[in-house]
Amino acid sequence: MIERDSPLAYSPLEEICSKIDKAAGIADRKPSDIALIAVSKTRSGDEIRPLLESGHRLFGENRVQEAMEKWPALKADYPDIELHMIGQLQSNKAGEAVTLFDYIHSLDRPSLIKALAKEMKRQERHIPCFLQVNIGEEQQKGGCDIKAVPDLLDQARSSGIEVVGLMAVPPDNANPVPYFALLAKLAREAGLDGLSMGMSGDFEKAVKLGSTHIRVGTALFGPRTTPAG
Numbered sequence: 001m002i003e004r005d006s007p008l009a010y011s012p013l014e015e016i017c018s019k020i021d022k023a024a025g026i027a028d029r030k031p032s033d034i035a036l037i038a039v040s041k042t043r044s045g046d047e048i049r050p051l052l053e054s055g056h057r058l059f060g061e062n063r064v065q066e067a068m069e070k071w072p073a074l075k076a077d078y079p080d081i082e083l084h085m086i087g088q089l090q091s092n093k094a095g096e097a098v099t100l101f102d103y104i105h106s107l108d109r110p111s112l113i114k115a116l117a118k119e120m121k122r123q124e125r126h127i128p129c130f131l132q133v134n135i136g137e138e139q140q141k142g143g144c145d146i147k148a149v150p151d152l153l154d155q156a157r158s159s160g161i162e163v164v165g166l167m168a169v170p171p172d173n174a175n176p177v178p179y180f181a182l183l184a185k186l187a188r189e190a191g192l193d194g195l196s197m198g199m200s201g202d203f204e205k206a207v208k209l210g211s212t213h214i215r216v217g218t219a220l221f222g223p224r225t226t227p228a229g
C-alpha cells in the first residue's frame with residue numbers, strides 16, 4: 001500500500017500521501033484503509049520506475065494493449081506489483097486482462113461478466129472486481145445504470161466473480177461531491193465495502209466520503225502529453 005519510509009523519495013507521492021493522511025484524519029478514517037492507485041496510462045517504463053524505486057506497488061492502466069506492452073518487464077523486476085484495470089474493457093480482451101491484472105474496476109455488463117468468468121475458470125486465476133456505475137447517467141460513459149447494480153451483482157456472484165466494491169467517474173466539470181455520496185450510498189445498500197472513486201483533482205473529497213481506492217495520474221506524473229482513451 002502506501003510506503004512511508006522510502007529510501008528513494010518521490011516527492012509528488014509524499015505530497016499526495018500527506019494529503020490523504022490529512023483528509024482521512026478529518027473524516028476519522030485510517031490512512032491505511034485508502035489504497036493509492038498510481039494511474040500510469042501513457043507513461044513509459046522509464047517514467048514509472050522512479051515510483052517503483054520509491055516503494056510504490058499499486059498501479060492502474062486503462063488499455064489492455066498498452067499494459068501488455070509495458071508491465072511484463074516491470075513485473076519481472078518487481079514481482080509484488082499490483083495492477084488495476086480501470087478503463088473500459090472489451091469482452092474479447094477478457095483473456096489478456098485476466099492474465100495481466102490483479103483487479104478489474106470496470107465490470108459493467110452481462111456479456112463482460114460472462115467473458116471474465118469464463119477466463120477466470122480457464123486460467124484458474126481469481127480476479128476481484130469493482131462494478132462500475134454510470135453515476136452521472138451520461139450517454140457514452142462506461143458503467144452500468146444505477147438501477148442495474150443489484151442485478152449485475154447477482155449475476156457476477158452466481159458466475160463465481162468476487163465483487164469487492166463500486167467504481168465511478170463523476171461527470172466532467174461538475175461538483176463531484178454529490179456523485180461520490182451517491183456511490184457510497186449505493187455501495188452501502190449493496191453491502192459492499194470497496195469504493196473506487198477520486199482522481200487527481202478530487203481525491204481528498206473522495207477520501208472524506210469513504211473512498212477506499214483513489215486513482216491518481218497527473219498529480220503523480222505531471223500532465224499527460226498523449227491522449228488517453
Ligand SMILES: *Cc1c(COP(=O)(O)O)cnc(C)c1O
Binds near residue numbers: 039199219
Ligand atoms: C485517467 C484516469 C484516472 C486518473 O486521472 P488523473 O486526473 O490523471 O488523476 C482515474 N480514473 C480513470 C478511470 C482514468 O481513466
